[in-house]
Amino acid sequence: MTRNVLVVGGAGFIGSHTVLELMEQDFNPVVYDNLSSGYRDAVLTGNFVEGELEDKDRLVETILKFDISSVIHFAALIEAGESVLEPLRFYRNNVASTVSLLEAMQSAGLNRLVFSSTAAVYGNQSSDQLLHESLAMSPVNPYGRTKAAVEALLQDVADSSALKTVALRYFNAGGADSQARLGERHDPETHLIPLVLQTAAGRREQFSIFGDDYPTTDGTCIRDYVHVTDLAKGHIAALKHLFSLDDDDGFYQPINLGTGKGFSVREVIEAVRKVTGEDFEVGVSDRRPGDPAQLVSDPGRAREILRWQPERSSLYTIIEDAWRYMRRPAPG
Ligand code: UDP
Helix, strand or coil: CCCEEEEECCCCHHHHHHHHHHHHCCCEEEEEECCCCCCHHHCCCCEEEECCCCCHHHHHHHHHHCCCCEEEECCCCCCHHHHHHCHHHHHHHHHHHHHHHHHHHHHHCCCEEEEEEEHHHCCCCCCCCCECCCCCCCCCCHHHHHHHHHHHHHHHHHHHCCCEEEEEEECEEECCCCCCCCCCCCCCCCCHHHHHHHHHCCCCCEEEEECCCCCCCCCCCEECEEEHHHHHHHHHHHHHHHHCCCCCCCEEEEEEECCCCCEEHHHHHHHHHHHHCCCCEEEEECCCCCCCCEECECCHHHHHHHCCCCCCCCHHHHHHHHHHHHCCCCCC
């Protein structure tokens, strides 16, 4: 087996950090991305192929050309709010394209895949306990349903073939590379931490909380924030786990990547005020459709199976790294 890994969607936020981490751990990443939301200059190392997931021939050709041994699949649309308005686009991009990738992997004889899933597959659960992988998936928006559909697909394919796959259910990714070489560059930005930081930097007049009437301690939604570099390390741990498994058997397992600790939107805003030393205006608007009140991981399985534990995921470190990236000097 080679250490050449195809990183589909490797030009995006979590993908590009994982590419750096792969290199650190002596793997050779080959990024395959259509640059619909990623950036060519975010791929700091390894080979790069611009291509569509729907283009099976191109995928097979790339897998063979670079003697690829395994795949990490990040490529997806991720905005829950948008998915409510454009479900077809989400199902095509997130589900149909994964079918295409799996078919290409099968034709090329590859059977190890790490898949980017999400805490959104849990949706609103009946109690506010930590979310364990054994809970039934119950997503509350089309984005979460596309990821749950892919997980069901992976389970079915693993049951009927030698596909070995881990679905990493990320909680809320944040932060940036500690040297500020990479960071979050969504356009338009919709995520909490970068939006609050942009407000602290004076780039937005005010920050708006989407609803403060949730059944939580302060009425705002609670999320489990995890540093992107920790997430990146989780992928390499998952890849190594897949290589430790028997070649002939199929395997599918969902694994949470989170810290087990939740923060409300108001707590994140306070932490941003402390880290940046800036004060700014905060308003409250209506709830955003499709937002569960609380998503906090049970991190036990990742610890036991992957030997993975977050190292940079304190809320302050996440915000400090994201703030450093936001204030990085302009290139050139
Ligand atoms: N949020 C907010 N205002 C914003 C953006 C986000 O109040 O302008 C809230 C959002 O409702 C959710 C939390 O921040 O409760 C995290 O949202 P984000 O979009 O960052 O991640 P998600 O949990 O949707 O994956």
